[in-house]
Structures are given as C-alpha cells and as structure tokens.
Amino acid sequence: METLASLFSLALLASAVRLTVPVLLAALGAVFSERGGVINIGLEGIMIMGTFFGAVGTYYGGPVVGLLAAVAAGVVFSAVHGLLAITLRVDQIISGVVLNMLAVGLARFLNIMLFGVATQSPGIRGFTPLSIPVLRDIPALKPIAAGISPLIPLALALVVAGHWVLVRTTFGLRLRAVGENPLAADTVGVNVFLMRYLGVLISGALAGMAGAYLSIEQGRGYLEGMTQGRGFIALAAMIFGNWWPVGALGASALFGYFDALSLRVVALNVPYQFLNVLPHIVTILVLAGFVRRARPPAADGIPYAKEEQG
Amino acid sequence: MKPAAGRRLKPGLRPGLSPRWRLWLLQVLAPLLAILFGALVASVIILFIGKDPLAVYGLMLRFSLTRPDSIASILFKATPLIFAGLAVAMSFRAALWNIGVEGQYYVGALCAALVAFGVKGLPVVVHLPLTLLAAVAGGMAWALLPIVLKLRRGAHEVITTIMMNHIAAAVLLYLLADVLRDPAQAGTPRVRTPVFEPTALVPSLRPLLDAVGFRIPGYSSLNWLLPAGLLLAGLLYLFLTRTRFGYEVRAVALNPDAAEAAGIRIARVQFLMFLLSGGIAGLVGLNDVLGFFGYLDIDFPKGLGFLGISVALLAKNNPLGVILAALLIGFLDRGAQGVQVFAGVPREVITILQAVIILAIVVAYELLTRYVRVLRKREAERAAPPAAPSGTLAAAAPGGPGPGGGG
Numbered sequence: 001m002e003t004l005a006s007l008f009s010l011a012l013l014a015s016a017v018r019l020t021v022p023v024l025l026a027a028l029g030a031v032f033s034e035r036g037g038v039i040n041i042g043l044e045g046i047m048i049m050g051t052f053f054g055a056v057g058t059y060y061g062g063p064v065v066g067l068l069a070a071v072a073a074g075v076v077f078s079a080v081h082g083l084l085a086i087t088l089r090v091d092q093i094i095s096g097v098v099l100n101m102l103a104v105g106l107a108r109f110l111n112i113m114l115f116g117v118a119t120q121s122p123g124i125r126g127f128t129p130l131s132i133p134v135l136r137d138i139p140a141l142k143p144i145a146a147g148i149s150p151l152i153p154l155a156l157a158l159v160v161a162g163h164w165v166l167v168r169t170t171f172g173l174r175l176r177a178v179g180e181n182p183l184a185a186d187t188v189g190v191n192v193f194l195m196r197y198l199g200v201l202i203s204g205a206l207a208g209m210a211g212a213y214l215s216i217e218q219g220r221g222y223l224e225g226m227t228q229g230r231g232f233i234a235l236a237a238m239i240f241g242n243w244w245p246v247g248a249l250g251a252s253a254l255f256g257y258f259d260a261l262s263l264r265v266v267a268l269n270v271p272y273q274f275l276n277v278l279p280h281i282v283t284i285l286v287l288a289g290f291v292r293r294a295r296p297p298a299a300d301g302i303p304y305a306k307e308e309q310g
Numbered sequence: 311m312k313p314a315a316g317r318r319l320k321p322g323l324r325p326g327l328s329p330r331w332r333l334w335l336l337q338v339l340a341p342l343l344a345i346l347f348g349a350l351v352a353s354v355i356i357l358f359i360g361k362d363p364l365a366v367y368g369l370m371l372r373f374s375l376t377r378p379d380s381i382a383s384i385l386f387k388a389t390p391l392i393f394a395g396l397a398v399a400m401s402f403r404a405a406l407w408n409i410g411v412e413g414q415y416y417v418g419a420l421c422a423a424l425v426a427f428g429v430k431g432l433p434v435v436v437h438l439p440l441t442l443l444a445a446v447a448g449g450m451a452w453a454l455l456p457i458v459l460k461l462r463r464g465a466h467e468v469i470t471t472i473m474m475n476h477i478a479a480a481v482l483l484y485l486l487a488d489v490l491r492d493p494a495q496a497g498t499p500r501v502r503t504p505v506f507e508p509t510a511l512v513p514s515l516r517p518l519l520d521a522v523g524f525r526i527p528g529y530s531s532l533n534w535l536l537p538a539g540l541l542l543a544g545l546l547y548l549f550l551t552r553t554r555f556g557y558e559v560r561a562v563a564l565n566p567d568a569a570e571a572a573g574i575r576i577a578r579v580q581f582l583m584f585l586l587s588g589g590i591a592g593l594v595g596l597n598d599v600l601g602f603f604g605y606l607d608i609d610f611p612k613g614l615g616f617l618g619i620s621v622a623l624l625a626k627n628n629p630l631g632v633i634l635a636a637l638l639i640g641f642l643d644r645g646a647q648g649v650q651v652f653a654g655v656p657r658e659v660i661t662i663l664q665a666v667i668i669l670a671i672v673v674a675y676e677l678l679t680r681y682v683r684v685l686r687k688r689e690a691e692r693a694a695p696p697a698a699p700s701g702t703l704a705a706a707a708p709g710g711p712g713p714g715g716g717g
Contacts, residue, residue: 041468084669090676093407093468097619098668105661112656113359232472239469271488273480280473284455287465 010143012260017144018218020256021155022047022210022227026234027241027248028155028162029206033078034243035166036199037179037299041096042081043207044231045103049073050211052107055121055222056114058215063127067151067212074208075201077103082200086193089303100231108224121215121222127151149217151209158206162245175199179297182304192304207231236283243296255279329685336681340674341624345638348667355659366653370660373648380644382530388633388640389532390597390611392539394618395625395632396546397449397591402627403550404583405563410456410471411591412615413478414449418592419599420482421448423503423606424490426510437509441600442593449592450585452478457584461577467584475615486608502607512600533601535593539633542590546629559583591615620668626675639664 026043033040040046050070057069077099084095108118115121127150135145166172177185178195186192210230215222237255241247255278262275285291353363374380394411401408408414422445429437456474459465492504512533519526526532550556561569562579570576598611621639625631646660 039468041472084673088673088676089680090672093409094619094623094672095669097409097616098623098665098672101616101620101668102662102665105658105665109355109656109658109662112658118656118658229476232476235469236473271484273484277477277480280476284459284465284470284473287469288459288463289465290463 010141012264014143015263016253016257016260017152018149018256019259020252021149021152022213022218022230023234023237023255024159024249024252025155025210025213026207026231027237027252028159028245029203029210030235030238031162031166031241031243031245031248032175032199032206033203034199034238034300035179035297036175036196037182037297037302037304038082038085038196038200039092039096039301040078040081040200040203040207041093041235042078042099042103042231043096043203043234044227044229045096045100046074046077046204046207047211047214047227047231047234048100048103048107049077050208051215051219051226052110052121052211052222053208054212055124055215055219056110058124058126059122063125063216066124066216067209070208070212070215071205072208074204074206074211076204078200078204078207079197081204082197085303086196086200089305092301092303107222111222111224119224123221124216126217126220149213151213151217155213156249159245159249166245171198176297178304179299182299182302186304186306192306196304207234210234233279236279239283239296240286254282329689333682333685336678340678341671344667344670344674347670348663351666352659352663355662356655359655359659361653361655366649366655369653370645370649373652374641374645378525379527379530380648382526382532384637384640384644385536386530386532386597386640387643388636389536389539389601390594390614391617391621391636391639392536392543392633393590393594393597394614395621395636396539396543396629397587397594398615398618398622399625399627399629399632400546400583400590401587402622403563404559404580405566406457406460406580406584406587407468408453408456408471408584408587408591409468409619410453410474410615411587411594411618412613413471413475414452414588414591415594415615416478416482416612417452418445418449419595419606419610420485421445421592422510422596422600423506426506426600427504427605429510430507432507432509434509437507438512441510442596445592445596446589447592449594450589453584453588453591457581457588460584461581483608486606490606492605500607502605505605506600510600511604512596514601531602533597535597535601543629543633550629555579555582591618594618620664623668624671 026047029046030040030043050073053073054066054070056066058066081092081095081099084090085092111121112118129146130148130150130153131146132148135141138145164172166176174185174190175195175198177190178192179199182192185195211227214226214230219226233255234252237248237251240251240254241249258275258278262272282291349363349367356363356366374384394415397411397414398408422441425437425441425444429440432440452474453471456465456467456470459470460467486503487501490503492500492502494504495502512535515532515534515536516526516530519532550559558569558574558579561572561574562576566576594614595610599606603610617639621632621635624635624638642660642664646657649655649660650657
C-alpha cells in the first residue's frame with residue numbers, strides 16, 4: 001500500500017516535472033526541425049554544447065547570461081548542421097552523428113582551456129526559484145508549490161507558443177509545407193532553404209536551452225556526460241508525440257515520470273534499468289505502428305536540391 | 311599522414327587527363343584533402359593555445375611511427391575499429407543505417423563472456439570458436455529486431471537502432487551488476503564477470519611477430535584478431551565485388567527500382583546484409599575482452615560502434631579502405647597520447663581534428679558524387695539524346711528514406 005502511494009506522491013510528481021523539462025525542450029526543437037524536413041540526430045551534441053555554455057555563462061555572468069549563452073551556442077552549432085544538411089546536402093544522419101562526436105571533444109577541450117580540467121566546471125548558482133504564494137504555505141503541497149525553476153513555466157509557455165506558431169501562423173504553415181512537399185512550396189514562392197534553416201536554428205536554440213536547464217538548474221555546474229542521451233530521448237518523445245508540440249509534451253511527461261520513478265524504485269522490486277529503458281521500448285513500438293501509426297512529415301530527411309528538379 | 315596512401319599524392323591534376331583518370335585521382339585526393347583541412351583547423355587551435363603546429367605534428371608523427379610500442383598500440387587500437395568499420399559499412403552498402411553497432415557489440419561481448427567463463431573443460435580448438443560464434447550470434451540477435459521492424463512495419467532503423475543501443479547498455483548493466491557478477495568480487499567496487507577460461511582467450515600475436523623479428527613491448531596485447539580482421543576485410547571485398555550477391559547489393563543501393571525490376575528481392579538482400587552487419591558488430595568488443603582483459607567488466611571500452619561510423623565514412627564503405635581508415639584513427643589516437651604527454655597539448659585537440667576530418671571527408675565525397683553525376687549527365691547527353699538512369703557513384707553514402715517511410 002505504501003508502495004502504491006509512493007508511486008503518486010507529490011515529491012515524485014515534482015521530480016517528474018523536473019526531469020520532463022530538458023527532454024521537452026529538446027523534443028520541441030526536434031519538432032521544428034523535422035516539421036521543416038530536416039532530421040536532427042545532432043540534438044544530443046547541441047545539448048552538450050548547451051550544458052557547457054550554460055555553465056560557463058552562469059559562472060561569469062549569472063544564470064540569465066548562462067541561458068543566453070547556451071541558446072546562442074545551440075544556434076551556432078545547429079547552423080553547422082544546417083550548412084551541411086541543407087546547403088551542402090550531406091546526408092542528414094551523417095551530419096548529425098558527426099556533430100555529436102564534435103561536441104564531446106569540443107566541450108572537453110574548452111573546459112580544459114577555461115577551468116583546467118576536462119570533465120567538470122566549478123559549481124554555479126542557478127535562477128532564484130519561484131514559489132506559488134498561498135499553496136507554498138500548505139505543508140502537503142510544498143513539494144510542488146515551492147522551489148520551482150523559472151525555466152519550467154517558460155518551457156510550458158514555449159510548448160503552447162510553439163503549437164500556436166505551427167498551426168496558426170504563416171511561418172508555421174510554410175515550415176510544414178516545406179517538410180511535406182518542398183517542390184510544391186517552392187513553386188508557390190516559399191523559400192525552402194530559409195524555412196529549413198529557421199526550423200533547424202529553432203531546434204538548436206531549444207536544445208541549447210534544454211542543456212542550460214540541465215547544467216544551470218539541475219546540476220549546478222557542467223559535468224561531462226550529464227545529458228545522458230536525453231537528446232535521443234527527445235527524438236523519441238517527438239516521435240511518440242507524432243511531430244506535434246503538445247504531443248511531445250505528453251510524451252516527455254510520461255518519460256519524465258518513468259525517469260523519476262527509476263530513481264526511487266528501490267521499493268518496487270523492479271530493476272531500475274527496466275524503467276530507464278521504457279521510453280526506448282515505447283519508441284520502438286510506436287515506430288513499428290503497434291501503438292498507433294507514426295506519421296512523420298512526408299519530406300522528412302530528404303535534402304532539397306533546387307536545380308535538380310524538373 | 312595516412313600511412314599507405316601518401317605516396318599517391320605526386321601526380322598533379324593535369325587538364326589533359328581523361329575523365330576516368332581524373333575521377334580516380336579525385337577519389338584518392340578527397341581523403342587526403344580532408345585530412346589536410348582537418349590539420350589546418352587543428353593548427354588554428356594549437357596556435358591559439360600558444361604552441362607551434364608544425365612541431366606538434368612532427369612530434370606526433372615521430373612518436374606514433376618510430377617507436378615499436380606505438381606501432382603495437384596503433385595496431386591494437388585499429389583491430390576493433392576494423393570490425394566496427396566493416397559492420398557499419400556492410401549496412402551502409404545496402405542503403406541501411408546501422409547506428410546500432412554500439413549496442414550489438416555490447417551484446418556480442420556479453421554472449422562471448424557467458425560462453426567464455428560458463429563453459430568449462432573444452433579444448434581451445436572448440437572453446438574459442440564457440441566463443442566467437444556466441445559473439446556473432448549475440449550481435450545478430452540484437453540487429454534482428456530493427457531490420458524485421460524496418461522491412462515488415464516500416465520503422466526507421468536509425469531511431470530503432472539508437473533505442474536498441476540504450477536498451478543494450480541497460481541490459482548489460484543489469485546483468486553484470488545483479489546476475490553475472492563474480493561472487494569473489496563482492497564487497498569491492500568491481501562489477502565484472504568471473505575470469506574466463508584460458509581456452510576461450512584469443513592467443514597473442516607475439517610468437518609470430520618474434521619469429522619474423524618484429525619486437526613488440528611486453529605489455530602489448532596484440533592478438534590474432536588483427537589478422538582475422540584483415541582477412542575478413544579481404545573476404546568481404548571479394549564477396550562484394552566478385553559474387554552474384556555482391557552485385558545484387560550494389561544494384562539495391564544504386565537504384566532500388568531498377569533492381570526490383572531486374573528480379574532482385576530487395577528485402578532479402580537488405581535483411582541478409584543487416585544481419586551480416588550485426589554479426590560482424592558482435593566481434594568488435596572481443597579484442598579487449600578476449601584479447602586483453604580476460605573478463606567482462608562494466609567499464610570495458612565503449613564508443614567503438616560510433617567510431618565505426620567514422621571509419622566507414624572515411625573508407626567510403628570499401629572493406630579495404632576500412633583497414634586504412636581504422637589505422638588512421640588508431641594513429642590519431644596514439645598521436646593524441648604523444649602530444650598530450652610530450653607537447654602539453656590536450657588530447658582533445660586531436661579528437662576535434664578527427665571530427666573535422668570526418669566532416670570534411672563527408673562534404674568532399676558529397677561534392678564529388680555530385681560532380682560525377684554532372685559528368686555522367688554530360689556524357690549521356692553527348693552520346694545519345696534519351697537520358698540514362700540517374701545513378702550516383704557506386705559506393706556513395708546511402709540515401710535512406712525518412713522515418714516511417716518504406717516498408
């Protein structure tokens with residue numbers, strides 16, 4: 001009975017929310033990239049850059065600077081992916097895989113240059129946590145009403161905004177058109193390359209922010225390997241969420257819950273590794289159409305070459 | 311820098327060359343230019359930290375190529391990379407993305423370990439082959455699900471193999487920590503299997519090397535997996551270029567529609583090539599596990615599967631090229647140790663150099679492929695008005711369909 005109660009405790013819920021945010025932000029980024037037709041396997045590498053520059057910025061100028069530095073780093077790094085995958089039409093998978101390798105070496109090198117060691121930065125102070133005025137005084141609700149990172153409401157707001165942009169705005173419509181049928185979009189005067197670049201750069205900004213959340217808010221410093229493959233989990237969440245921001249939110253929340261559960265599973269008699277791989281198993285099942293049909297953008301992953309059409 | 315290919319640099323690009331020769335020359339020049347570009351980028355970084363790039367590269371070359379212990383280290387490091395590169399290349403050849411070599415070799419190593427410490431009392435000639443077979447079976451088993459789901463249900467193998475990598479890591483961790491852990495190590499921080507039977511270990515290459523007069527240092531674990539890898543590369547080269555099945559593989563990668571029209575069963579070819587890829591992947595970890603440690607520890611070398619992707623890209627999926635690419639990565643790795651110890655340059659500079667080389671080579675091959683396409687088109691237009699099928703260069707990187715596509 002006690003075990004069952006612990007599965008739904010508020011402390012667990014709060015932990016689940018904290019673990020949801022980084023996956024959610026990167027998944028939201030992945031949605032923008034793939035809606036425009038560019039697969040971004042390099043999200044993991046971009047997140048690594050985000051964790052590092054988030055910590056560096058915070059160390060020298062406080063958390064706001066850190067957040068901006070991480071976003072900027074994510075944009076720059078994803079621009080390399082754009083250059084390779086969109087302009088030079090190198091295979092998108094290859095470009096992403098290589099960026100992931102580059103990120104690991106780059107973060108280690110820069111960390112040595114700045115802090116003398118390869119694997120971690122000095123400790124930093126994060127954002128001042130928020131708390132909800134009345135609720136925080138009720139002892140039972142304290143785990144969820146106090147100590148809230150300001151990035152959590154920001155992430156949720158970005159999901160809503162992202163959904164609105166994709167569904168309601170001209171930009172969103174054009175981005176999706178470019179991901180579904182670039183030739184048709186091109187014929188009606190949409191700049192395919194510009195749209196795809198914007199999608200990729202937005203994904204870089206959001207994945208950078210996801211990294212910043214990890215190093216500024218959760219780790220209170222950069223630590224090598226702190227992304228723990230969350231860039232790939234984010235791709236999984238995007239797929240499970242059927243390439244929509246709100247869907248990605250649902251999937252990220254589910255994965256965050258598994259993650260939180262695996263940290264306190266001692267009471268459950270299940271190996272925690274099993275809970276850790278649940279998101280991966282779910283993703284395979286979704287991709288195979290066992291849960292429901294996965295429907296990616298039609299031109300996802302296919303480079304667009306203007307001069308070779310027709 | 312690249313040990314064997316450096317000599318070919320001499321002939322310049324003369325305008326009078328026939329297209330065929332020009333193409334061949336470009337193919338050889340592309341990797342060399344990529345290496346040069348990588349070295350240039352790394353030079354900027356080295357200058358930035360206040361060292362002399364030429365001195366650093368000189369030291370790197372001298373340290374890596376003139377010391378017997380360095381040569382032994384490069385060869386030892388290159389051994390698993392040959393297997394990993396071949397595994398990745400076999401899937402790329404069939405227009406499939408096996409990003410799952412990483413997980414497949416964890417499972418291969420695990421299966422090999424089970425046979426190596428679990429089965430007792432067999433002679434070497436039975437036990438060692440059985441252990442290798444277990445590794446191949448493990449790698450294949452881990453590759454089975456992604457390819458079946460790809461061919462039957464259209465699940466994109468890039469994502470499923472990445473997911474399988476994470477699952478393999480979790481399974482390995484669980485089994486090593488909770489099930490297979492050596493009881494003798496209880497109470498220590500060591501998480502590893504019991505020590506393997508000596509009959510399951512891969513013999514050292516030392517007796518042979520001593521016999522031919524090449525002295526390697528006493529601690530080197532260079533073993534028979536190196537010649538095995540070279541042999542495998544040679545066999546795969548013949549298999550792909552000289553057999554009917556190899557021809558079918560090329561047809562599938564080059565033009566699936568034409569291949570299907572010619573009666574080639576694409577799904578069968580892709581299924582077999584993916585399992586071949588997984589089977590070879592199963593062998594990647596053995597150089598360390600059976601050739602060096604003699605037990606499977608939770609900290610056994612990881613990341614070789616991803617390095618295999620680099621190797622295959624550098625080699626343009628050519629099995630013989632894989633050998634050179636694996637040696638290059640081994641050389642860079644050893645050189646990184648050298649510059650770190652003797653020049654005070656962080657070895658991460660070499661990691662960056664490596665990534666830039668791969669990036670440059672990928673771009674170079676892409677531009678080359680496009681150039682070839684233009685050449686062919688021009689030739690076809692000159693020869694006959696009706697356009698030939700727009701084929702790309704034979705071994706170009708595969709263009710996989712988007713996720714969920716195909717099937």
